[in-house]
Amino acid sequence: MAEEDAMNDERRVGHSRREVLKTAASAAAVAAMLPITPADAERAMAHVEAALERQAQGTAYKPKYFKPDEWRQIRVMVDLVIPKDAKSGSATDAGVPQYMDFFCTEYPSYAWMRDALRWFDGFAYNTFRKSFMKCTDAERRRLFDQVAWPAKAAPTVRDGVTYFNRLRDFTASGFFSSKMGVADIGYVGNKAVGSWNGCPPAALKHLGVD
Amino acid sequence: MTQPKRLEYDVCIVGSGAGGGIAAHALTKAGATVVMLEAGGWWDNSRDSKMFTWPYETPRRGASTPDHPFGEYNACVGGWELDGEPYTKAEGTKFDWWRARMLGGRTNHWGRISLRFGPDDFKAKSRDGLGDDWPISYDDIAPYYDRVDRLVGVYGSKEGRRNDPDGDFLPAPRPRCRELLVKKASDRLNIPCIPARLSILTKPLNGRDECHYCGQCSRGCATNANFQSPDVLLFPAQKTGKLAILTNAMAREVTVDDAGRATGVSYVDKTNGEDRHVRAKVVVLAASACESARLLLNSKSARFPNGLANSSGLAGKYLTDTTGSGVAGFIPRMIDQPRHNCDGVGGMHVYMPWWLDNKKLDFPRGYHIEVWGGMGVPGHGVAGGMHRYPPGGGYGRDFKNDVRRYFGTTIGFDGRGEMIPNEKSYCEIDPDRKDRWGIPVLKFHWEWTDYEHNQVKHMQETFRALVAEMGGQVFNPMPGKERGYGISNGGSIIHEAGGARMGNDPATSVLNAQCQAHDCRNLFIADGAPFVGQADKNPTWTIMALAWRTSDAISGMMKRREL
Numbered sequence: 032m033a034e035e036d037a038m039n040d041e042r043r044v045g046h047s048r049r050e051v052l053k054t055a056a057s058a059a060a061v062a063a064m065l066p067i068t069p070a071d072a073e074r075a076m077a078h079v080e081a082a083l084e085r086q087a088q089g090t091a092y093k094p095k096y097f098k099p100d101e102w103r104q105i106r107v108m109v110d111l112v113i114p115k116d117a118k119s120g121s122a123t124d125a126g127v128p129q130y131m132d133f134f135c136t137e138y139p140s141y142a143w144m145r146d147a148l149r150w151f152d153g154f155a156y157n158t159f160r161k162s163f164m165k166c167t168d169a170e171r172r173r174l175f176d177q178v179a180w181p182a183k184a185a186p187t188v189r190d191g192v193t194y195f196n197r198l199r200d201f202t203a204s205g206f207f208s209s210k211m212g213v214a215d216i217g218y219v220g221n222k223a224v225g226s227w228n229g230c231p232p233a234a235l236k237h238l239g240v241d
Numbered sequence: 242m243t244q245p246k247r248l249e250y251d252v253c254i255v256g257s258g259a260g261g262g263i264a265a266h267a268l269t270k271a272g273a274t275v276v277m278l279e280a281g282g283w284w285d286n287s288r289d290s291k292m293f294t295w296p297y298e299t300p301r302r303g304a305s306t307p308d309h310p311f312g313e314y315n316a317c318v319g320g321w322e323l324d325g326e327p328y329t330k331a332e333g334t335k336f337d338w339w340r341a342r343m344l345g346g347r348t349n350h351w352g353r354i355s356l357r358f359g360p361d362d363f364k365a366k367s368r369d370g371l372g373d374d375w376p377i378s379y380d381d382i383a384p385y386y387d388r389v390d391r392l393v394g395v396y397g398s399k400e401g402r403r404n405d406p407d408g409d410f411l412p413a414p415r416p417r418c419r420e421l422l423v424k425k426a427s428d429r430l431n432i433p434c435i436p437a438r439l440s441i442l443t444k445p446l447n448g449r450d451e452c453h454y455c456g457q458c459s460r461g462c463a464t465n466a467n468f469q470s471p472d473v474l475l476f477p478a479q480k481t482g483k484l485a486i487l488t489n490a491m492a493r494e495v496t497v498d499d500a501g502r503a504t505g506v507s508y509v510d511k512t513n514g515e516d517r518h519v520r521a522k523v524v525v526l527a528a529s530a531c532e533s534a535r536l537l538l539n540s541k542s543a544r545f546p547n548g549l550a551n552s553s554g555l556a557g558k559y560l561t562d563t564t565g566s567g568v569a570g571f572i573p574r575m576i577d578q579p580r581h582n583c584d585g586v587g588g589m590h591v592y593m594p595w596w597l598d599n600k601k602l603d604f605p606r607g608y609h610i611e612v613w614g615g616m617g618v619p620g621h622g623v624a625g626g627m628h629r630y631p632p633g634g635g636y637g638r639d640f641k642n643d644v645r646r647y648f649g650t651t652i653g654f655d656g657r658g659e660m661i662p663n664e665k666s667y668c669e670i671d672p673d674r675k676d677r678w679g680i681p682v683l684k685f686h687w688e689w690t691d692y693e694h695n696q697v698k699h700m701q702e703t704f705r706a707l708v709a710e711m712g713g714q715v716f717n718p719m720p721g722k723e724r725g726y727g728i729s730n731g732g733s734i735i736h737e738a739g740g741a742r743m744g745n746d747p748a749t750s751v752l753n754a755q756c757q758a759h760d761c762r763n764l765f766i767a768d769g770a771p772f773v774g775q776a777d778k779n780p781t782w783t784i785m786a787l788a789w790r791t792s793d794a795i796s797g798m799m800k801r802r803e804l
Contacts, residue, residue, distance in 0.1 A: 110635045133300040134621075163555050173639075182632040196628050199636060203624035203644055208302040213295070216541060216648050220584035221618050223453035226444075227586075229415035233579040240421035 067132070095206035096135035097128070101119040101148050104164055105131060111175060119215040127205035134201075144201075154191055243487050243510045245291055246518045250276040250485070251799065253506050253521035255492045255536065259781050260345030260767035261789035262470030262478075263389070263529030263569030267792035269481040276492040276519050277475075278508055280528075281342030284349060286472060290316065290461035296620035303620035312620070313623065316469075317350035318343040325677030329684040336685040336731040340533060341593070344488060345470040347735065347780075348527065350459055353467050353588055354611070355395045355440040356778035357386050357786075362659075365774055367607050371661045375755040375773045378459075378744045381404070384653065384784035385793075393468045393785070394446040399439035405594045405778075409445045413590065414454075416581055419615045419652055420591045422439040422574065427593060432610070432703070433617030437592040440468035440782075450475070456617070458587025467587065487519070493680050494549075495524050495764065496539040501544040503764045509678040514791075523763045523795055523804055526761035527788065530560070530769040531668055534740035535683050537751070538670045548670075550758035555751050556741055557669050557683075559662040561775045564608065564689070565729035566697040569653040570708030570715050571630065576646050581651075583616050597776040604695035607777035608658025616649030624648070629716045654707060656700030659775045660693045662739055666731065687731035698726040738780050740770035755794035763804045767791050 095101050109122035109131070122128070135141040151174065155163040159170050166174070178184055179192035179199075206212040235241035243565035251273035254261045261277060269276050291314035296303040303313045311318040319341040328338050341347045360379040366372050383406070389395075390409040397410035413436030416424065422804040427434035441458060445451050452466040465472040489511035496504045496518065501502035505520040526533040540549035548556050595607030624644045632643045688690045701719050708715050720727035744750025747759035756771045758764040767788035769780050776783075800804045 084621055113641050114637055116638050116641060126664060130300060130302065134304075137301075147753075149694050175636055179636050181490070182626050182633050195635070195636075196626075198641070199627065201633070202627040203627065204622050205638075207623045207644060207648075208296045208619045208621055210295070210297045213297065216619055216623075217580035218619055218648075219580055220456060220581070220582045221295065222614070223293075223455055223585075224582065225453070227414045227452075229452040230418035230583060231579070231581050234418045234583070236419070237577070237579055238418050238422045238574055240418060240425060 092129050092132075094128070094132045096132050096144070100164070101145070102128065102132075104148055104152070105144075106162065107171070107196065108148075109205075110203045111171060112199055119211050122206050124200050125206050125209035125211040127202055127209070128211070130205035133202060141195065141199060141201075147198055149195050150191055154188070192218045243489055243512055245276050245487065245667060246485060247274060247276070249505075249520040249522065250274045251521065252276070252523045252525055252795065253278065253519055254525045254527055254767070255506060255704045256346065256527035256529065256532070256768060257344050257475060258341070258470055258529065258768070259348050259528065260347070260769075260784045261525070262348070262474030262730075263785045263788040264525050264527060264767045264792045264795075265484055266478045267789050268393075268796060269478045269483040271390045271796035272483070273796065274483050274485075275478075276485045276487065276521065278492050278506060278519070279344050279346075279486060279488045281344060281346075281488065282317070282462075283488050284316075284344040286316070286349075286461040286465060286469065290462050290463040292455060292457050293464045294460070296618065297489055301621065303618075304622070311350060311459065312598055314457075315350055315782045316459060316462045317341055317347075320691060326682070327674060327676065328682050329674055330474065331535060331684065331686045332733070334685055334687045335786065336687040337733045338683070338685065339732065339735045340529075340532075344475070344486070348469040349461055349471075351735075351781065352611075352779075353441055353590075355408075355438050355457060355468075355782045356594075356609070357406045357408060358382075358776045358783050359402075359406055360780055360799040361404045362774070362776035362778070366605070369603050371601070372774045373662070373742075373744070373749075376743050376750075381754075382783070382786050382790060385789045386782065388789055389782060393440055393448070393473055394442045395438055395440045395782075396436070396443045398436040402433075402594060406468070409741055410438070410439065410715065411446070413437065414443055414585055415428040416590045417585055417615065418578075419572075419575065419587070420573070420612060422711055423652060423707070424591060425563050429710055430703075430706060432593050433596050434705070435592050437589045439586060439588045441586045441588065442466045443586075450692050452556050452586055456584030456586050456587050456765075474783075487558070490517075491678055491680070492528065492536060493678065495526070495536060497540070497542050497544060497549065498725055499544070499760070501542075502733060503549075503761055509680075511678075514678070520741065521767065523799065525765045525767050525791075525795070526770070527767040530629045530737040530740045530772075531683060532768050533768055533770040534560075534668055535670070537741060539681055545760070548742075550751055550760040550764055551700075552760050553751055555717070555749065558664070558667045559739045559742055559773075560667050560687075560732050561634075561660050561662050561739045562729075563734040563775060563779070564658040564660050564693045564697055565655065565734040566727045567653060567655040567706065568701060568704035568715055568717075569651050570653050570704075570711065570713035572614075572708070572711050572713040574712055575650040575652075576636045578616065578649055580616075584598065585782040595735065602695075602699065603700065604692050605661060606659035606692070606696065606775075608656040608696060608700060609777050610700075611655040611657060612652070613655070614649070614652035619648075626716070636683050638708070652708070652711065652713070654700075655734075656697065656704070657734065657776045657777070657779065658693070658696050662774050663690060668740065685732070689725060689731070690730055693728060693758075694722070694725050697728040698722075701726055736769070736780050737776070738769035738775055739765050741770035743771045744773065757789040757794065765795060778802055 625752035
């Protein structure tokens with residue numbers, strides 16, 4: 032089957048094909064990075080996305096707040112906000128969507144989430160005549176670019192700026208309070224130490240109080 | 242345990258917090274049999290503390306809930322809204338009433354800031370004509386502050402400040418890096434920044450271990466290195482064999498005989514809703530200022546139609562709270578901080594005591610400044626508001642990197658100041674509402690005056706100047722006069738005092754200088770209710786010293802058969 036071939040390709044090629052496919056902007060770009068034809072790349076992209084989808088659906092977590100299409104959309108959005116990089120994994124790697132699902136279920140103050148997802152879908156239709164999920168990665172980024180810097184955003188997307196600020200805050204909160212995120216941000220407390228002798232020289236020097 | 246074992250105890254104490262705990266400790270040591278009623282359930286830090294829990298161990302990541310308003314792992318059972326225990330407010334009143342419902346009460350979650358009142362604070366009216374003088378002086382209570390210091394432990398430094406008296410201090414922990422930055426700015430603005438005074442052990446004391454600097458005092462300390470009533474006061478008192486603690490016991494009223502002597506306390510056994518009564522020769526109320534006032538007002542009888550010990554009509558009156566206002570600043574100097582363990586104790590290592598002459602200001606009383614900030618344990622809400630910082634928002638790899646760079650770049654200041662007690666701030670019984678056990682509830686009336694508004698304006702201006710002096714930026718504009726310059730709601734600082742004030746004149750006070758009710762000689766109060774006024778300091782250390790002094794008075798009177 033095609034997706035099994037895709038997975039085998041991954042092992043042969045030696046680095047994460049899934050990662051390439053997830054982050055590549057187009058089939059042409061994928062073909063440039065891997066030793067396959069653009070047509071193969073298109074098919075592989077579709078198959079891998081479907082396989083990842085099934086894998087995600089098959090995990091133990093069943094969202095209570097997010098409907099299936101919202102669950103797909105939020106997972107794409109949080110990984111755009113906090114992607115994998117050299118230091119740590121992505122928002123989905125850190126369980127951010129599950130964290131969001133919990134809060135949206137438990138706290139009425141997160142009712143804006145559904146509105147935010149719809150707003151971005153509407154914005155995608157207005158801009159590209161297709162849903163957010165049917166947009167390419169590059170198209171999704173162009174949508175985000177218009178609301179991600181409040182000081183530069185047009186007044187017409189004021190609601191989107193608000194939603195994006197909240198989404199960014201919510202994603203960062205879920206990521207950097209996760210085990211992966213705490214390690215990433217470099218917090219090293221929350222333990223018993225034998226004595227307190229003030230802060231180390233490097234910390235004092237940095238603030239000019241040494 | 243919810244039922245008393247003895248037919249009659251020497252003393253019944255209502256409330257197991259700072260004052261009740263000291264009273265139980267002192268009275269059992271003096272040989273009295275004591276029964277203590279606590280409305281909440283049992284709490285034992287060695288078992289119940291959530292110390293060292295990581296936020297990611299639960300899906301809530303440490304966020305707050307209605308019954309844990311200060312955070313999921315915070316050591317308080319209780320909060321602003323209790324199921325079945327409402328309170329009401331007069332129209333226009335902004336007052337929030339905190340109820341802890343657990344063994345040890347608020348001492349489980351408080352900030353451990355342990356400041357003695359100074360000589361001026363007991364005689365404030367003599368100095369500026371406002372409020373009233375206490376019937377005691379600093380010299381009357383100083384020996385008791387000493388005892389509390391030695392039993393409980395408090396760190397600090399000897400500074401020789403006249404109205405911030407030195408205590409018997411354990412060594413203060415060295416300032417953190419960010420606190421040294423604060424001190425530099427503070428020094429340039431001529432605001433004294435000195436070691437703080439917190440009841441956290443920096444050396445072993447009385448069998449308790451020294452702090453291990455995990456910064457999580459508010460979760461309850463599993464090794465009891467900070468002060469809370471159960472481990473420091475109650476469990477040692479139980480070792481005398483003379484202390485019985487009844488938990489889940491909601492006091493309903495103090496019972497009196499025809500001669501007007503207190504005979505004991507009626508209470509509800511919350512485990513089954515049954516009414517019970519415990520007999521005692523002496524009753525000590527220490528249920529927190531408002532609850533003690535509520536008990537007086539609800540203890541009506543033929544002899545006391547307006548409430549027990551209330552011939553002055555002042556039960557519930559002259560209620561006060563600390564004034565509060567805060568500012569947080571983004572400090573660019575702190576970007577890219579070298580990572581290190583900056584936890585320290587669960588509170589500030591430095592603070593700023595009141596430093597100005599009020600005669601030169603447009604408000605009569607002072608405030609102290611508390612300092613917070615830096616790299617704390619990342620929980621729900623971490624890295625919020627990044628769009629306000631220089632990069633201006635964004636997403637993706639750059640944003641992820643921005644969060645790392647800007648982590649812990651906030652320093653905050655909170656002012657805690659003294660209000661003038663006023664006639665418009667008080668609590669009374671609401672004739673139309675009862676709680677789930679049929680006990681009439683309190684109705685609050687509250688008003689800040691321009692004395693407090695102007696003081697808080699000064700706080701805002703001072704904190705913004707400090708942030709500017711550190712090269713920082715405050716994101717939120719200063720609240721204007723229409724918002725009271727950002728003053729806290731009454732009750733929200735959780736330092737209520739008054740409601741049964743002390744005084745030499747029974748016409749204008751509820752209690753005498755021994756915190757004994759003028760009208761009922763075997764009734765005493767040992768929480769914040771006896772306070773005549775506040776100070777530019779937190780009330781807890783004074784609650785404890787005063788409770789100890791009151792307990793000595795009780796012991797002496799019992800020995801002389803005067804009760």
